[in-house]
Each structure stands twice: as C-alpha cells, then as structure tokens.
Amino acid sequence: MAEKKTSGEVRVFVESKCRYLDATDRAAELFHQLEMDKTEARNGVLFYLAMRDHQLAVWGDKGIHEKLGTTFWQLQIDKIIAAFHAADHTRGICASIQEIGTALQAHFPYEGDKDKNELSDQVVFGR
Numbered sequence: 001m002a003e004k005k006t007s008g009e010v011r012v013f014v015e016s017k018c019r020y021l022d023a024t025d026r027a028a029e030l031f032h033q034l035e036m037d038k039t040e041a042r043n044g045v046l047f048y049l050a051m052r053d054h055q056l057a058v059w060g061d062k063g064i065h066e067k068l069g070t071t072f073w074q075l076q077i078d079k080i081i082a083a084f085h086a087a088d089h090t091r092g093i094c095a096s097i098q099e100i101g102t103a104l105q106a107h108f109p110y111e112g113d114k115d116k117n118e119l120s121d122q123v124v125f126g127r
Helices: 023-033 064-085 089-107
Strands: 009-015 044-050 054-059
Touching: 009 089, 023 044, 023 054, 044 089, 054 064, 054 089, 064 089
Parallel strands: 009 044
Antiparallel strands: 044 054
C-alpha cells in the first residue's frame, strides 16, 4: 500500500540477531546486498529489524535521504520504538511504512505506465 502512489520502493528485512553494534551499519550492508541502491531514482527505503537484539534501523537511499534528511528517519525509529513499548509492534511498523510511503509520494509520485516495481515487495527473513 505504501508504494501504491509513488515510484519509491520499500522493503522490510527481519532477522534474529544483528551482527553489528549499530543496526544502521547492518541496514546499510543489507541495503546494498539486496541491490536496493540500483533503483533508477535512488528512492528505496529499507526497514531493518533484529528481533532478539531489539534493534532496528531505517535506511533510505540517496535520492530520498536528500529530500527527507536524518531527522525524518530518526522520527520514524522513535515512533516504532514507542509502539513497541506499547506492545503494538505491527501498528508501529505499518504506521511508519505508511508515513514513509506518503513522503515518497510527495517527492517521487507514481508515474502511471512509466512506473515499474523495481524491487520485490516480500518481507526478507535472515537468520
């Protein structure tokens, strides 16, 4: 739904444990491994969750990061954490994905027949 009115791409990656102290480093690594940096407009966003470690990060590619900045990504993380503390994990993640979809729509609107889904919409599960 978040991608419906935008040419942007949103993916979710879930694994048990994070290899790094900072989840942002892992999100950046996965972003490149999943070739999310290959979108034409550089407007992909990755949600990274390490469930056992209670870590998360949101990584936006160059095109969308230049439009939204670090403060926007941190706000999304803060909202997700607040929802997690309220034991409403699904709502927190979904609300943030929708908010990012709205931001993507403002900066990278859907282009009709020209728009193509450049990345899989499936949630990716690591170890």
